[in-house]
Amino acid sequence: MNDHTNHDSQHHGEKPVKRREMSRRQFLSYTLGGAGAFMGAGMLVPMVRFAVDPVLQPKKKADWVKVVEESKITNEPKSFKFAVHQVDGWFESDPELEAWISKGKDGKVFALNPTCKHLGCTVNWNANPEYKDQYYCPCHGAHYTPDGKQLAVASAPLDEYEVKVEQGFVYLGQLGPNKRV
Template identity: 85%
Template sequence: MSEHNNHDAQHQGEKPVKRREMSRRQFLSYTLGGAGAFMGAGMIVPMLRFAIDPVLQPKTQAAWVKVVEASKITDVPTSFKFKVHQVDGWYESDPELEAWISKDKSGNVFALNPTCKHLGCTVNWNANPEFKDQYFCPCHGAHYTADGKNLAVAPLPLDQYDLKVENGFVYLGQLGPNKRV
């Protein structure tokens, strides 16, 4: 009898194992929830790829664009307009850009972007009689030297285009910070 009491004492602290069975309602909830999540992921993944894919594409350098004959360039800055093909994500366009191209005292050709570094207005050469032989911004009075050096108001010099002269033509490339000043 003592063996029987020991055996009962050992099993008194343990609860009997109950098997839980899944109800039909739980089975349908799990099945429909899983199928809905699978279909939702099937719709969201292509949308995410569409939105993120342009960001993951490698950046390319700007292509060289033929702008003007080299013989037309003088030591006085002259405005030239040109079109570039650009791709912004999924949108392709051909905007018209402008560059002020001239020669320095050594005869080297250079091109400046006419966008003022103060607030983005367009600068013009000799546009104000007070600032002779300078680029002048009509919006807030910023002015620059022929090399694009900022003299007043603007915090930075005008940006400069990469430039090459080939087969008698001036080609413009990537826009970057001014290396002349």
């Protein structure tokens, strides 16, 4: 065998290397696609931030709201309505809330939220003759002590407002878990 046939047998299974070059059409396609994606992202980022930003803001504590004169508070719970200013994202409103305010055995003023912890109905004081001197929920029969401790049906005590008394008036603040029971 000669040198020529030996050389052919070595490269017989290999294909010659072919360089691929980018055509003008491919270059323009990639460039325009990349520029379009960049501009689209530039428009999308402010929209996403506009939608998500209020969720990321830290929740501020509730402002103190003047509700009633301290002289009107007794050991018997009474219902008082009050308005609060709230901002929910971009929506501002002044909903009317309710609190059952009374003095405890220790003489301190406290306020309970009337929302039943079972399914969210509104409880009332002495609303059922079977449960004298208790908060009673008419929806499912849950009832609570004067301090808001659950006795039946509900799984948790009534929530309690922060209370402060200044210059003869009762102010309510942040709503939170009941600390009396």
